[in-house]
Amino acid sequence: MIYLILMGLLSIGIALFAVQNSMSVEINFMFWTFTTSLVLVILGCFVAGILLAGLWILKIKTKNYLRRRKNKEYIAQLENQVKELEEKVGMQRHVDQQKVKVSGRDPEAERIVQEIINANQKKNPR
Numbered sequence: 001m002i003y004l005i006l007m008g009l010l011s012i013g014i015a016l017f018a019v020q021n022s023m024s025v026e027i028n029f030m031f032w033t034f035t036t037s038l039v040l041v042i043l044g045c046f047v048a049g050i051l052l053a054g055l056w057i058l059k060i061k062t063k064n065y066l067r068r069r070k071n072k073e074y075i076a077q078l079e080n081q082v083k084e085l086e087e088k089v090g091m092q093r094h095v096d097q098q099k100v101k102v103s104g105r106d107p108e109a110e111r112i113v114q115e116i117i118n119a120n121q122k123k124n125p126r
Helices: 002-020 038-103 107-123
Strands: 024-029 032-037
Touching (some): 002 038, 038 107
């Protein structure tokens, strides 16, 4: 509703501006000379400004869209890598569990014990 009110006020303002500035002006551009209403010159410049701003916004939106699409592809690639690594970890855990069942020893526990032995040797060299 506020948007409609603002658009109505802007339209009334433009109409009043057009009525009050209806004098003719001479426009020189390179080799051409035009005689036209001042309102048409001002409105033409306004429309040209809107078009340029629209093109600039379109450029920015396109750039952001392409960046977002590239990031989504990169995220999908990373998620696939995470899944592959989770599968490898799961398979390695399964292999380790099978080794424990066969040998009766826990490789993780043996690694921890070895680290403790190495730390004690560093603290108390003989």
